[in-house]
Amino acid sequence: MKNINPTKTFSWKQLTDHFYDVKNICMNDLFNIDQNRFHNYSILFQDNILVDFSKNRITNQTLQLLLMLAKECFVSDAIQSMFLGHKINKTENRSVLHVALRNQLNNSIFVDNVNIMINIQKELKKIKNFSDSVIQGSWKGYTGKSISDVVNVGIGGSYLGPYMVTESLKAYKNHLKIHFVSNIDGTNVTEILKKVNLETTIFLIASKSFSTDETISNANYLKNWCLFHTNYAKYLDLHFFALCENVTAALNFGIVSRNIFKFWDWVGGRYSIWSSAGLSIVLSIGFKNFELLLCGARMMDQHFLNQELSQNIPVILALISLWYTSFFGTETEAILPYDEYMHAFPEYLQQSYMESNGKSIDRNGNLVTWKTSPIIWGQCGTNSQHSFFQLLHQGTTLIPCDFIFPAISHNPINDHHEKLLSNFLAQTRALAFGNEKIINNNMNSNSLNCSSRVSYKYCPGNKPTNSIMLKKLTPCVLGSLISLYEHKIFVQGVILNIFSFDQWGVELGKLVTNDILGDLSKEKFSNQYDSSTRGLLNSYKQWM
Template sequence: MKNVIPIHTNSWKKLTIHFEKIKDIHLIDFFKNDNKRYQRHSFLFQNKILIDMSKNRIDSETISLLLELAEEMNLSNQISSMFTGEKINFTENRSVLHTALRNLGESSIFVDGVDVMPKISFVLNKMKTFSEKIIHGKWKGYSGKKIRNIVNIGIGGSDLGPKMVTMALNPYRNHLNVFFLSNIDSTELFNFLKVNDFETTIFLISSKTFTTKETITNATIIKDCFLKRNNCIKSMEKHFFAITANITAALDFGIVKNNIFQLWDWVGGRYSLWSSMGLSIVLSIGFDNFIKLLRGAYDMDMHFQYEKLSNNIPVLLGLIGIWYNNFFHSETELIVPYDQYLSEFPSYIQQSSMESNGKNIDKNGNHVLWNTSPVIWGSVGINGQHSFYQLLHQGTRLIPCDFIASIFSHHPIQNNQEILLSNFFAQTHALAFGNFFQKNMNYKNNCIENEIYVEKFKYFEGNRPSNSFLLKKLDPYSLGALIALYEHKIFTQGIILNICSFDQWGVELGKKISDDIFNSLLYRTRSVNYDSSTNSLIKFYHDYKVHK
């Protein structure tokens, strides 16, 4: 594995010099000086998604130098290594093959000399058969009633991805009700148990390791409540299913073997919606639509793997993100979908990016001296206009934005979609150009002194960058392509930044400490000894519980 320190490359040094020349140039001037700027920096993917990168603070030299950086960091070979099953997750000695899950049998892919595609096909067919039984009412609960409710019990990648997709593809949903239970906060579980009908509900216990405390705790409570209702362990096989790589633990929990949908260690949790972890998606939108989701992702995979870097959409987006994060030191990145169905999309990408690239150790084991993942955040666009857009337009932070919208609404009512899209177009324009295009910019010269003073507060300097993603329609194919685009953007950034994007050791420490503290809270011991603040908080808890 070629581990190059990015800041020591010739291209990084050139970019540093280039940044000093370009940092104060306004987007107004970029557009004035290049009447084909939009054509140079926009791409149409499969006649389905338009990606406009022209409102970024870049020029042709910026892109050229960023592509030179990609070459120096060996990006093309690293892309090939991922797709061919090499163990690029080197800290866990694993392949990274979520792309194989949407390969749909197009080619063989080998891990340790074994073709994984037959296993993937087997699980896909199992998902199809089972989902059709549930959807068509052929699978009955223990009392003979048809299944109406699906409950996915999981957290992190076992929750965010499936939940985001089922919400995004709500117009394609069938008659089944799909719920997601993730939080260990008993309030969520209490509200769920209060209304749940066990006779018509199946439970998908979604955990790659089948040891995740939040998931197994919630699943055990539900299992106990279920057995209290019918007092028959055998009836569990009609209602409880596991999605996991830990078959033994699922069997020990009481899941019958045929109700276990397998995962593999080369499927990362935050990339698992394409696998059996997407069973809740299949049950929600049907198997055919799930295949369309996979097909959209597969086509983006092929683009990422084979398109030259200068026209490679995820690569260019990833490089531009590094440009802002490491040279402008922008620190955060905003995702604003102008589509209510995509309201969970920012949270999903937040996990994908920050868990993948939120690292401070490079592949050589050294502390990094450059910025890795930005802070990803976001909300539905129209709502955001009435909350945080003030900061975007006139705040002191540079915040690159991704705007996402669809031309066609699933529910056209009067001119609502035109109002929505007019805001989408207006905001990217206003962020880029500020007040520049307003015809009355010069009228203030004739104003009285107080009016001139007030006008200062109404000034928008612009020069705030954004990307625009315009979908023809939010359908399974386009959503699959969009998700995969962001996955590959994140991969690109991990390679350029010389970090391992596929482990998540930072998640583990807090879990380990919480296990120790949990025993102290449960058994009222004070054997744990941390800092004075943590010790005092635990003591306050104990004292309050005793006096109460």
């Protein structure tokens, strides 16, 4: 990838001048000027996903300048480099090939002269055979009973992704109960163990390196718990499985080789649901539905790879997001799914965005002077409407929002879905256009008190939103949606000249944790700590 300071490009300078011309532009005016604005500012994908970006503070010139920026930053070349397996994760000298995990169109993708598609297909076959045996009841626990519960032990991408997908696709789940242990807080594993019976439970230890402290600590506790109840180490072979790259570490832990499901160093943790790290997903919805999840992602991959930039959904959404963070100075973006099944989607995207692009060093090794990742947050509608929407409508902070809605409900009781749709449409409309006309029509110049009361109701509008309407939340559609956001994040990283596929800030926290943990067993702490840390440690010692 090219290492280009985006702020030094011609298009960035043009965008800066353009921003001052249009920063106060009114969405009402944009829609009045262009009666076909929805048609001109929306894209339909595969008759399954409609992306409407018309309710943004952008003009045709804005889009043209943003697309020019993408071209000046060689976005198309960067996309090609990723799909070809070039080592674009420079700080770790790795390829970035989660797209290969859902690839069924090309039988040959080479990394270090190895055709990785052969290993991917081999692992998929192993996942299918194992998941079928568990779901159909032929895989037995140590007392000869079929499996009823699956405990996924992992953190970060090994938890957030599988949890989000299994929750989003609950309408497709089978009889197996899926549980997640992620937190190092002992409460997490303790509460899960209250819900399961060892005789009918399997444990999936998901860690790429098989050394993640939280995951291995929980895994060791569960292994000892299992040994305590069975008194026979051989029974572990029926209940413990590893999802990892580091096979040696998994073997040393005590997991037999046939119970190890591999993924590779070119798969980042937050992009690993498509690999064996998504085994809990397969066990929850079955292998056929998992294939449909992969298929949906692959269709978006092909759109992203082959569609021209001006009609490329991930590229367009990335550019619009960059327009707000880099020029309007926005700090956050809200993800608002109007589907209860998708309640974990905003949390999942928090990691995807902020671990990828929460960087302050550019690809040249210099401190950036521009904003990188926005803060991502959100909640399901309509709950969110009765929570923080007050700030969205009348607050002083500009917050771009993505509204996501499935046209067809899995649970169409009474008129609930029509009311949900009405809220979805009403909120994007109210955020865009406000209520200035309503206020003006109700103002009474002869009554100051009435006028004052009405003024408190004033909502200025002009708040940007994207509306993403799904035909139905199916495995295929969810796969496309996840892939869309993955590629959006990648495009922003390319333009912002940062490496999106490492996470050295996370590694720092681990190092400091290990230093403190080593000192906890000592009577006196080392002098390396600041007074606050020493004070907290001393208080902990006293209370313990």
